[in-house]
Amino acid sequence: MNEYIEKINTLARDMGEVKIMEVCGGHTNTIMRYGIRDILPANIKLISGPGCPVCVTSQYDIDCAIELALGGVKLATYGDMIHVPGTKTSLLDARARGADVKVIYSADQIVGEKDRVFFAVGFETTTPMTATMLKNNIPVFCAHKLIPPAMKILVGEMNIQGFIDPGHVSTIIGSDIWGELNIPVPQVISGFKPEALVRATCILLELIKNKEVKVVNDYPEVVFGKGNLLAKKLIEETMKPVDAEWRGMGVIPGSGLAPRNELLDARIIYKDLFKNIVSREYPGCRCGEIVRGMVEPRECPFFGTVCTPENPQGACMVSESEGACAIAYKYGKSLAE
Amino acid sequence: MQLLINMGKALLNSSMDDKKECLTGNCPTPIEADVGSIRLSEGSGGREMQELISQIRSKLGAESDWKNTQDDAASIDFAGKKLVFTSDSYVVTPIFFPGGNIGKIAFCGTVNDLAVMGARPLGLSLSFVLEEGFSKKDFFSIVETIGELSKKHGVPIVTGDTKVVEHGSVDKIIINTSGVGSAEIILDEPLEVGDQIIVSGGIGEHGTALLARRFELETLIETDSKPLWDEINSVRGLIRQAKDVTRGGLAAILNEIAEKNGKQFLINEEKIPIEHEVRALTEVLGIELYNLACEGRFVCIASHKNSDEVVQKLKQFNKHACVVGEVLDGKNVIVQTRFGKKVLNMPHGNIVPRIC
Numbered sequence: 001m002n003e004y005i006e007k008i009n010t011l012a013r014d015m016g017e018v019k020i021m022e023v024c025g026g027h028t029n030t031i032m033r034y035g036i037r038d039i040l041p042a043n044i045k046l047i048s049g050p051g052c053p054v055c056v057t058s059q060y061d062i063d064c065a066i067e068l069a070l071g072g073v074k075l076a077t078y079g080d081m082i083h084v085p086g087t088k089t090s091l092l093d094a095r096a097r098g099a100d101v102k103v104i105y106s107a108d109q110i111v112g113e114k115d116r117v118f119f120a121v122g123f124e125t126t127t128p129m130t131a132t133m134l135k136n137n138i139p140v141f142c143a144h145k146l147i148p149p150a151m152k153i154l155v156g157e158m159n160i161q162g163f164i165d166p167g168h169v170s171t172i173i174g175s176d177i178w179g180e181l182n183i184p185v186p187q188v189i190s191g192f193k194p195e196a197l198v199r200a201t202c203i204l205l206e207l208i209k210n211k212e213v214k215v216v217n218d219y220p221e222v223v224f225g226k227g228n229l230l231a232k233k234l235i236e237e238t239m240k241p242v243d244a245e246w247r248g249m250g251v252i253p254g255s256g257l258a259p260r261n262e263l264l265d266a267r268i269i270y271k272d273l274f275k276n277i278v279s280r281e282y283p284g285c286r287c288g289e290i291v292r293g294m295v296e297p298r299e300c301p302f303f304g305t306v307c308t309p310e311n312p313q314g315a316c317m318v319s320e321s322e323g324a325c326a327i328a329y330k331y332g333k334s335l336a337e
Numbered sequence: 338m339q340l341l342i343n344m345g346k347a348l349l350n351s352s353m354d355d356k357k358e359c360l361t362g363n364c365p366t367p368i369e370a371d372v373g374s375i376r377l378s379e380g381s382g383g384r385e386m387q388e389l390i391s392q393i394r395s396k397l398g399a400e401s402d403w404k405n406t407q408d409d410a411a412s413i414d415f416a417g418k419k420l421v422f423t424s425d426s427y428v429v430t431p432i433f434f435p436g437g438n439i440g441k442i443a444f445c446g447t448v449n450d451l452a453v454m455g456a457r458p459l460g461l462s463l464s465f466v467l468e469e470g471f472s473k474k475d476f477f478s479i480v481e482t483i484g485e486l487s488k489k490h491g492v493p494i495v496t497g498d499t500k501v502v503e504h505g506s507v508d509k510i511i512i513n514t515s516g517v518g519s520a521e522i523i524l525d526e527p528l529e530v531g532d533q534i535i536v537s538g539g540i541g542e543h544g545t546a547l548l549a550r551r552f553e554l555e556t557l558i559e560t561d562s563k564p565l566w567d568e569i570n571s572v573r574g575l576i577r578q579a580k581d582v583t584r585g586g587l588a589a590i591l592n593e594i595a596e597k598n599g600k601q602f603l604i605n606e607e608k609i610p611i612e613h614e615v616r617a618l619t620e621v622l623g624i625e626l627y628n629l630a631c632e633g634r635f636v637c638i639a640s641h642k643n644s645d646e647v648v649q650k651l652k653q654f655n656k657h658a659c660v661v662g663e664v665l666d667g668k669n670v671i672v673q674t675r676f677g678k679k680v681l682n683m684p685h686g687n688i689v690p691r692i693c
Contacts, residue, residue, distance in 0.1 A: 001675070024693070025691075025693070026623060026691060026693065029623065029691075033625075033674070033679065034674050034675065034676040034677070034679070035674060035676050035677035035678070035679050036676055038676075038677050039676050039677055051693065052693075053692045053693050054692065078689075078692045079687070079689035079690065080689050080692060081692075083686075092376070096374045096376070105552060105690060106552070106553075121692065122692045122693050123693050125692075125693040126692060126693060166693075168693055169693065192620065193620075194674075194675065194676060198676075309685050309686060310378070310384070310385055310685055310686070319689070319691070319692070320625070320686070320689070321623035321624070321689070321690070321691035322623070322691050322692065322693065329682075330625075330682055331679055331680075331682075333669075333680040333682060334680075335669070335671060335678055335680060337669075337680070
């Protein structure tokens with residue numbers, strides 16, 4: 001491991017400021033847990049990207065899910081989603097008030113419950129599960145996001161010089177696709193161990209220095225060129241690409257998915273319930289800038305004061321495993337505090 | 338009131354623009370969690386549970402001769418010894434898991450709360466709240482588990498109660514056990530700088546067994562649940578304090594002991610015994626392994642001089658027992674990782690696997 005750290009130090013000596021974005025929230029977790037940012041040279045910046053499903057889900061979509069639950073529709077979703085604050089309340093509080101909101105981790109937990117709507121979030125990693133639900137005729141409120149279109153926007157806007165590509169997403173979509181995106185900076189697909197992320201940083205610095213724009217698959221034990229063909233086929237059969245609204249990034253063309261079968265699309269089935277929703281983010285909340293890597297969690301005035309994991313005001317403070325603010329709260333306490 | 342304090346804090350920390358907005362009376366009102374209802378996270382062994390308990394205490398608050406009322410079990414002088422008393426209720430999903438069932442943790446949990454105080458368990462009460470329709474076969478399997486443990490460890494069940502409630506009122510079964518023990522000396526000696534922090538075996542195995550069953554993952558890991566009196570009895574003359582690792586895992590327990598004693602704990606992460614499968618499962622699910630529950634492990638603190646002997650004795654029960662850290666002046670639990678030092682925070686909320 002020390003050889004990579006030494007090499008990073010040597011490479012960094014002749015470089016100016018280098019911004020590398022780790023796209024995936026799981027990577028941010030490892031980086032913060034092991035204090036990897038602290039051991040990198042000051043001019044090498046690792047910036048957290050949008051790869052937290054809870055964080056990038058738009059306020060409107062969260063409000064829609066809450067509206068469904070309060071409107072008497074049985075709902076199922078992932079654990080962290082119930083804590084995300086909507087404009088007025090959260091699914092957790094809706095449940096405390098009697099709404100039927102079931103936390104699930106696997107499609108078969110609700111297969112057979114045809115009147116329960118699955119509030120689907122997540123990137124390519126979780127789309128096969130949603131596809132399985134649709135195959136089983138379970139209606140879906142689909143807030144899935146696709147990572148590559150967002151990266152194309154961020155690379156220009158944020159002056160990113162290299163990407164650490166998400167490992168789990170890549171297991172589904174494969175490594176080939178990253179090279180087909182015409183992103184003008186090098187990318188390394190990385191695993192989740194701290195050593196892997198240090199190595200990915202080292203590889204990127206070398207590529208940046210040599211002005212080589214290519215994709216290195218440094219997670220070949222689980223990421224293959226074409227990805228998971230079975231999962232991709234299932235997704236293609238059940239869902240179609242649509243424009244999607246991201247928190248902090250607005251509507252990105254072709255960055256979302258919707259059920260092909262409109263009879264299973266909860267956005268269409270329950271459209272009357274959503275008519276009067278007026279969504280508003282918590283004023284002053286900087287989640288939108290945080291998911292784009294523009295500011296650090298601690299730069300938000302509410303971090304750790306009004307906004308804590310117990311009572312999150314912004315979506316980035318919810319997921320301890322993927323949300324930049326919750327991770328910073330958990331692992332970012334300085335030794336002097 | 339808390340809302341006002343929070344808003345004040347936000348004001349102090351916010352940028353000029355935000356301050357202006359607040360000063361003109363337009364400070365955004367935080368979305369408060371529904372404080373009128375009990376939240377699930379208030380029972381998860383973390384900070385929110387501590388807050389709830391202190392609120393409960395403030396409403397009770399009668400003075401008495403009982404001591405250690407903030408600890409795992411309370412004590413009182415009685416017939417030249419210390420009488421030690423504790424109570425705990427048990428709910429777990431699933432009720433049967435690799436290596437045990439809810440009955441096992443109901444027996445062991447209460448025995449262990451007495452044991453970590455240095456008290457020999459004398460007897461337990463056993464009470465059930467059962468859901469109408471719950472399988473009798475499962476119920477008696479749980480009762481038999483408790484009976485076998487009681488005989489094997491010489492801790493009799495001496496009293497109890499059984500209630501049956503309507504279907505849907507509880508999830509199958511709730512067990513309460515209370516226990517009485519006796520001790521010559523309560524394990525509550527002040528800590529000193531340089532004292533060694535010892536764990537009695539691999540951590541997180543109970544939590545892993547539960548999660549594996551919940552997510553239908555195959556694992557050879559079984560619950561670590563077991564009564565700890567024999568282990569603690571073998572070292573109780575050599576240690577200053579002990580605490581069993583339960584909900585909230587190692588992170589919660591280390592923070593509790595450090596905070597109670599006003600000391601800093603420096604933990605060497607590489608030394609913490611963790612089975613490969615426990616680590617693998619936490620990585621798959623994206624869960625912090627120091628937050629995983631144990632039901633048959635404890636942390637104890639011994640002087641530097643005694644620590645080797647303590648470890649040698651504990652190794653007779655579990656070969657993974659070892660020193661994991663040291664007591665320093667200051668505050669917080671600091672973990673030395675392979676890459677640098679990090680503060681290990683008190684866990685909060687429920688354990689939730691990552692989405693992506």
